[in-house]
Amino acid sequence: MKRLALSTTMAMALTGPVWANSDLLIIGNGDPSLLQRLTRITDLSDVTAAFEARGAEVSLATTADAAGMRDALRSFMDGLDATTDDVGIVLTGQIVSTVAGSYLLPSDRTGPLTLSGVLTEGFALDAVYAVAAAYPGRALIVLGEVEIETDVAAGLSVSLPPSDIPQGVTVAIGPVETAGRFVSQLSDATGGDVLPVARAAGLSLLGYVPRELPLFQGTDVELPQIDETPETDDRSAADTAAWQEAAAADTEAAYETYLTAFPDGQNASDAQERLTAIQSEPFYREKQAEEDLALSRDARREIQRDLSLLGYNTRGIDGIFGRGTRGAVTAWQDENGQGASGYLTSDQIARLDAQAERRAAELEEEARERQAQLERQDRTFWSETGAQGDEAGFRAYLNRFPDGIYAEEAQGQLDAIEEQRRAQAEGEDRRRWQEARDTDTEAGYRAYLAERPNGAFVEEARARIEYFNNNSEQIAVQPQAQAEEAALGLNEAARRLTETRLDELGLKPGAVDGTFDEETRRAIRRYQDARKLRVSGYLDQATVVRLMADAILR
Template identity: 75%
Template sequence: MKRLAFSISATLALTTSVWADGSDLLIIGNNDPGMLQRLTGTTDLESAETAFKERGAEVSLSTSADADAMRNAFRGFATGLDTTTVDIGVLLTGRFLSTIAGTYLLPDGMETPTLADVLTDGFPLDTVYAVAAEYPGQALIILGEVDGRSDLADGLSVTVPLNDIPQGVTVAIGPAGDAVRFVSRLSIATGEDVLPLARAEGLSLMGFVPRALPMFAGTDVTLPQITPDSPEDRSAEDAAAWNRAVSADTEAGYDTYLAAFPEGRFAGEARQRLATIRSEPFYREKQTETDLELSRDARREIQRDLSLLGYNTRGIDGIFGRGTRGAVTAWQNTNGLRASGYLDSDQIARLDAQAERRAAELEEEARQRQAQLERQDRTFWSETGAQGDEPGFRAYLKRFPDGIYAEEAQGRLDVIEDQRRAQAEGEDRRRWQIARETDTADSYRAYLAERPNGAFVEEARARIDYFINNSEQIALKERAQADEAALGLNAAARRLAEARLADLGLKPGAVDGTFDKDARRAIRRYQDARKLRVSGYLDQATVVRLMADTILR
């Protein structure tokens, strides 16, 4: 059940039934006076302290409580309980966050806690349960909630689980203002049954909920009497009203149901759903997207569309996490839509149309750039490699390592090298072979130092020049390899990528799912024409563009 987060925190504990000698009351207040005024009509907690003291209770008040203050205050209260205690009551109102280990009341001033902050400094609800469990049928716990931040760290939730309530313990839960008003009324009222007051303030009752819960009995003021239900069976009408409320699934719908059936069969659930709606500012938008039942593939397509339009979803995995929600929100802001972070069918259609148009624009830009690069390539070749000499081939490959004539230039150089190897004397060939096998700038420098007049001096200098001019590219290679591995592409996906590169005339070689040197060169050509990171390895941006290119063909 979804609950709200808050910015006030207060803790009250009520003990014994007649507010006489030996009664104890604990108040821990970490609240904003202005907010307390709006919620309860009072500016501080001293008025509650005074009212309880006038009833004969021993009151301990602590405000702006940090972690230690909350624990110390509760320790003092708990150690004061003894065999003379008849009834106990605890009110916790403030910001609650839940973890896998339980639910915690946050100390004053903790705005954006981490999981570690909550576990180490929060006040555990289980501690209250442990004490209350010693008084079955005589313990009342009141949980009041106040709205607060919803951008929580991993491992935290605003949900307050209510399935671990100890046997015989009654829990009343609702907004903090309602909870504080309930306790304020308790401070001046006496009677046989406190549950009507809780219901009158709109609190939901959980755990042990008897027909009556006689606590704090006395004669000063009589609690409101409940008119017995008509003997007429209204269960069918109740169910029909509930079905109408669920069908509407709006705040007004559940309010209408509660107005007609404040003690109805579904009253508790109605109040819980109201709390959920009020805690989620975009409840309707969220429900609308949920009703679409988007498949994992449909979500991936939405993420690809957003990525094409320049919105970073932090992955294309079909899971709508913070990255995707942030991207959707940014897209909605750009398009003048209600920025909820959730999509409806019309927005998905609009997003897809924009992405398809943008993909067409990007591909046209790529075609123009590719044509420009090819013109430059051919012009440069005519002045270098087309002359048919070694310097021309090397100059061309230095400028266009993946160019139109790269295979031809490299092949001609290989022939030249083979001829030199055949002509070179044995020691020169051996030293060159060592340098080639190591294939580092240092290995080629070592060759030049030992064989300054060797047959492979030009090749050695060219390789050294390559390492110097491509040091950044070489450094990025490992990261690019890791990015491609993270995509988890299977053989079918690799074949699809090769087929698309082949369709674009980029010569990836055999379409077999094996990314050999021809495929790597084709990927580099594709990336260069589209101003993507040129690595020869697939990354998320390259895959998004490849997918878009295919859609357009």
């Protein structure tokens, strides 16, 4: 019988890599069995053992609440000292960003996702950023994201701001299953450049991304020697050949054939993992083909923008292909006769991009025609109202075209009339009117009319009340619109680009200085109105998608 035998002597040894002076923090708030499946171990305590066997100090927390995550971080930090060479941090679960930073949510979170809940119950990524920043060029953070299926409240975003990552810290981010696969590979790594491994696994790299990042270098230790008897050689060769054939075919039948012949073979665990992956994914080949494209996060964002332009809702443009994006891809493939797998090929990406560019051109032409029509109506209405030079005409024009071509001129004339009345009004009337102007609410103006029915500013008060009545929908969405724009995290360069584009379109955004003042807000409203977008004066995802598409067409 052919067999493998362990040598009875320790005189001969095989050198193997062990991580020296490396510390790891693992917080798994995704699928509780994720690491078990992907590392092929049966108990989560073995996760720690798998890394500690290589000399690493590990702090582990799974399905943790806020307190559990903080305790794991505290234990991790207590183990760090001056001799620590490399630091690894693995976080899996739902990750949400706010203007104040990003957070890993507890595993027991339920109900609507609110800003207050995130801030009080979430685990701040800034904490692990701060720890990793103490090890510049020697710290790796792996983020495995779990898709958020509930609605995201105002002030929250599912995208991770790269600007928050400290200098010298490398972040590898992707879907939780991709991150899990990388962690599995990392636990088996022999040391060296980890970046190619992360890219091959399908993760996006953010922060400090040098040409090479050698981490967790191995030091030589003596391990027991495996003595292969001559009888083993033939079976080992057959095992290797059978595995090569199975891997080349990469089918369910091929892996089952291998496992039948070599149930305890040297590649049995890999064969079982691939077999499980094929059986759980009906479009396994399509998925593998897309992964082979190694799409960057920017490339994924571009695909999401293209789908959004074509009317497919990706539920965010964040470079992460979650359920929303997969659903949009599937719908696009179905309508284009491409085989609805939810995974893209390079040819499909090229076709999608071409369709989006053509659609962007069509939308811009429609916008130009609508803008021209609105301007004709604007000029005609002005000639019958504001052009007459009286207060009633100015008010009638602004009521119909609050952001019109002559809005600044009409408002300027009314401001002059109001200032003249202010000078002539008696003190108490002037004081009450100023209070109403300061609050600038419908209730405030109604209070003024009730107290001063014959006041000098009655017409102005009635005009403001009419404005609120005519623009109630736009006013109602402003708080949400403000929060959505804040969540975009636009820097000054992005704001200047927006103002430049609005100026090129002749929408008069004012100075191109990166500051969104009232002139800029008016220009944004004009842009949104001409393109039949939600008119708020604030940037949202749909507006940014169109602005970027319009800019490409220039």
